[in-house]
Structures are given as C-alpha cells and as structure tokens.
Amino acid sequence: MRVVRHLEDLEPAPSVVTVGAFDGVHLGHQALIGQVVAMARAMGWRSVVITFFPHPAVVLRGETPFYLTSPEEKRRRIARLGVDVLVQMPFTRETAQIRAADFVERLVRIGMRALWAGPDFAMGHRREGTLAVLEALGRQHGYTVHVALEFHLGGQPVRSSRVREALRRGDVRAAAELLGAPxxxxxxxxxxxxxxxxxxxxxxxxxxxxxxxxxxxxxxxxxxxxxxxxxxxxxxxxxxxxxxxxxxxxxxxxxxxxxxxxxxxxxxxxxxxxxxxxxxxxxxxxxxxxxxxxxxxxxxxxxxxxxxxxxxxxxxxxxxxxxxxxxxxxx
CATH class of the missing domain: 2.40.30.30 (Riboflavin kinase-like)
Incomplete structure (x- = not known):
C-alpha cells in the first residue's frame, strides 16, 4: 500500500475512493473499505482511502482526543484490507473551509470514478456536501456515488463511539467484538x-x-x-x-x-x-x-x-x- 499526505502527491488514475476519519478501523469501517477494494479490483481501478489527522472534531469543536488508533496503527490496519493508496491528510482550520465542490474537483483530478460512503456521510465546509449534493456533482464530473449499508452488531450500528464507551467500562471483550480484533x-x-x-x-x-x-x-x-x-x-x-x-x-x-x-x-x-x-x-x-x-x-x-x-x-x-x-x- 502506498501512503501519501496530500492528494497532489497522486498521479491521475481511475480510482474508487472513500473518505472518513476511520478511527479504530472497526467492523463498519472494514465493511465499507472492503466494498471499495472489491469494486476497484473488479473494474481494474485503484482503491484510495482518504483519512485525516487530527480528527476533524478536535479541530472544529475542540474535543479532547482519545484516538482508538495512532496514525501508524491506522495505516497498518488499512493496509491489511488490501487498499492500494492511503492518503493521510493533515486536517486544519483551512481544510475545514474547503467547499464540497472544490474538494470533489480535487478528487476528480486524481481520477475518481466512484465514491463510497456511509448513509450519514457529508463532506466539505459545514458538511454541505451531502449525499444528494455529491450525486449531483457526480453527474457533472462523471463519477458514481455508492452508499454502504450501516454495519450492525448486537442490533446497533458499529461506531467508534461504542468502542470508546466499552473501553471506558473496561469491557475489552466488547471492544474487540466491535473492532474485529482485540x-x-x-x-x-x-x-x-x-x-x-x-x-x-x-x-x-x-x-x-x-x-x-x-x-x-x-x-x-x-x-x-x-x-x-x-x-x-x-x-x-x-x-x-x-x-x-x-x-x-x-x-x-x-x-x-x-x-x-x-x-x-x-x-x-x-x-x-x-x-x-x-x-x-x-x-x-x-x-x-x-x-x-x-x-x-x-x-x-x-x-x-x-x-x-x-x-x-x-x-x-x-x-x-x-x-x-x-x-x-x-x-
């Protein structure tokens, strides 16, 4: 897996892309990234995962960070999923000001042909890039949007917040179930x-x-x-x-x-x-x-x-x- 810090470091090539924090790389993340990799391989394209550090919530809301994975750990876990390229972008207040349409144009320049996301995904300044907006931009730029079903375990969606709550209780068995590994x-x-x-x-x-x-x-x-x-x-x-x-x-x-x-x-x-x-x-x-x-x-x-x-x-x-x-x- 190739790792870069900026989209500009990538040469254009047909790509299947997903974007997110992916903290913990839990079972839900794995399911989403797995679909990106599967589609890319079926089409003969490149699979690209774009993630951020620091976590956007730290920059935007000043939340105290308690990461489930360090940047190094996240890199290792995503590599094991068969991803071709990982973009670990620095997230700053300037990054947060990027409009959704502008970020999409950057993705199109690296060759994005398909974008995968979860059902509540949004990108860009003030989360203006909703799925509906991204689909409209896709018709303009020639890429498709694919929504992955939310991954459930125990009747509830698997989310990083559930892993953190299990750890706060000291329930490392529950955390392992959500992460797919200890x-x-x-x-x-x-x-x-x-x-x-x-x-x-x-x-x-x-x-x-x-x-x-x-x-x-x-x-x-x-x-x-x-x-x-x-x-x-x-x-x-x-x-x-x-x-x-x-x-x-x-x-x-x-x-x-x-x-x-x-x-x-x-x-x-x-x-x-x-x-x-x-x-x-x-x-x-x-x-x-x-x-x-x-x-x-x-x-x-x-x-x-x-x-x-x-x-x-x-x-x-x-x-x-x-x-x-x-x-x-x-x-």
Whole structure:
C-alpha cells in the first residue's frame, strides 16, 4: 500500500475512493473499505482511502482526543484490507473551509470514478456536501456515488463511539467484538520504580501517546508483541498504583509471562483480551504480591485457551506520532 499526505502527491488514475476519519478501523469501517477494494479490483481501478489527522472534531469543536488508533496503527490496519493508496491528510482550520465542490474537483483530478460512503456521510465546509449534493456533482464530473449499508452488531450500528464507551467500562471483550480484533496500544519501554523486579515480578513500563484511548483502570490479561516477531502472554496494569503512588498519573505496566530480558527503549504492542479485576489499594506489599500471582495464574489460563492469531505487530521504531509526541515526563 502506498501512503501519501496530500492528494497532489497522486498521479491521475481511475480510482474508487472513500473518505472518513476511520478511527479504530472497526467492523463498519472494514465493511465499507472492503466494498471499495472489491469494486476497484473488479473494474481494474485503484482503491484510495482518504483519512485525516487530527480528527476533524478536535479541530472544529475542540474535543479532547482519545484516538482508538495512532496514525501508524491506522495505516497498518488499512493496509491489511488490501487498499492500494492511503492518503493521510493533515486536517486544519483551512481544510475545514474547503467547499464540497472544490474538494470533489480535487478528487476528480486524481481520477475518481466512484465514491463510497456511509448513509450519514457529508463532506466539505459545514458538511454541505451531502449525499444528494455529491450525486449531483457526480453527474457533472462523471463519477458514481455508492452508499454502504450501516454495519450492525448486537442490533446497533458499529461506531467508534461504542468502542470508546466499552473501553471506558473496561469491557475489552466488547471492544474487540466491535473492532474485529482485540484493542491494542503501542508504547516505548521506559524506566519505572523497579518494585516489580524486587519482588521477582518485573514489569515493562510503557510510555503511551497521551491522546490514545485506554481501557478503564484495572488489571487485564493480554498478549504483547515484542521486537523480532515474538509474542508473549502478559498481565497488564493500567492505573495510578494506589498501594504506593496515590494521586499519581496513569501508567501502563506489563508483566510478560515466561520471558526475561532488557526492553528499554523498544516499542511493544499490547493486545487486551480480558479484564481480570479493578485496580485497588492493598494494605501491604505482601498482599499485593500475592494478588499479582493470582492474576498471573488466571491470565495464563485465559490466554492459553485464547491464542491470538493475528500477525505479530512490530511498531516502527521512532513512531510517527505528531510533532511534540509525549510530554517530557512520559518520554
């Protein structure tokens, strides 16, 4: 899959196009993009997915961003769908001012012959480019508009907001059902307090992009992808370590089962499989350690029964996170 940042970087060629934020690349997104790819292959044309960063809601409404996928993760997931070209456009206030007709003309210049969209899709300044408007422009410019049926699961449409709500509850199983794969985050291993190593239960502390969504505080069973194509079972703790560091910032700590070694400075990908328990304060370190051993035993049972069959993901060293990346305290 070819990746570019601007439409002007593409040479004209007959293309099937879809446009959207595609945060999470959930089952609904996959169904839509799948139809784009299928049509492009049937016609002998090029499949083009156009997406944006930052999310338009961040720029237009000042919403606090909690992305389900970083730009790098989104790129990997869309590539697995067989797309020919991904355009990851910067979204700015200037972008938001582009009129629908002007944006359509840009798409026509790269060779758009068909545009696929969801039933509530609109593009351009103040969302003036409704499906009806886009169809009228299509008759003028020689492209067709195709509306994908909304993808439902459990009697409700699959949307990124449903995934975020599941994560807020800590329901990583529900999030995985909507995404079509376990929810995952990537981060660089940084130095921690070292308590786990003193107890014989070493943990890798991950610096996660602050704008990335995370499950609710708690303890989880999951799989971790390591450099070199390895994958290990793990117990993951998200929270503020209340037994020792009440009021501190949220951390993500991973204890890898049946593995030891130095991972400082390397990037790991964590796949969340099941929530084990809430995070809570223990009266003593000894009681916490005893509970961690119970967590490890339970996680092993769960993960041995649920092997992860997706390809091992090795995040690019030197991630493509936005300029500024992590705040100084999280590097």
């Amino acid at each position: 929810f995952a985050v990537s981060g660089e291993v940084i130095a921690g307090a070292g308590r786990g190593r003193q107890w014989g239960i070493p943990t890798a502390n991950l610096a996660i992009w602050p704008e990335h969504a995370l499950p609710a505080n708690g303890v989880y069973a999951g799989w971790v992808d390591l450099p070199g194509g390895m994958r290990c079972m793990a117990v993951i703790n998200i929270g503020v370590r209340p037994t020792f560091d009440q009021g501190s910032e949220r951390t993500v700590e991973v204890h890898l089962l049946d593995w030891s070694g130095n991972l400082y400075g390397r990037r790991l990908t964590v796949h969340f499989i099941e929530r084990l328990r809430d995070e809570r304060r223990f009266p003593s370190a000894a009681e916490l350690v005893a509970q961690i051993h119970r967590d490890i035993a339970r996680a092993r049972t769960i993960l041995e029964a649920a092997p992860l069959r997706t390809p091992v993901e090795e995040p690019e060293q030197g991630s493509d996170l936005p300029a500024g990346g992590l705040p100084a305290g999280r590097r």
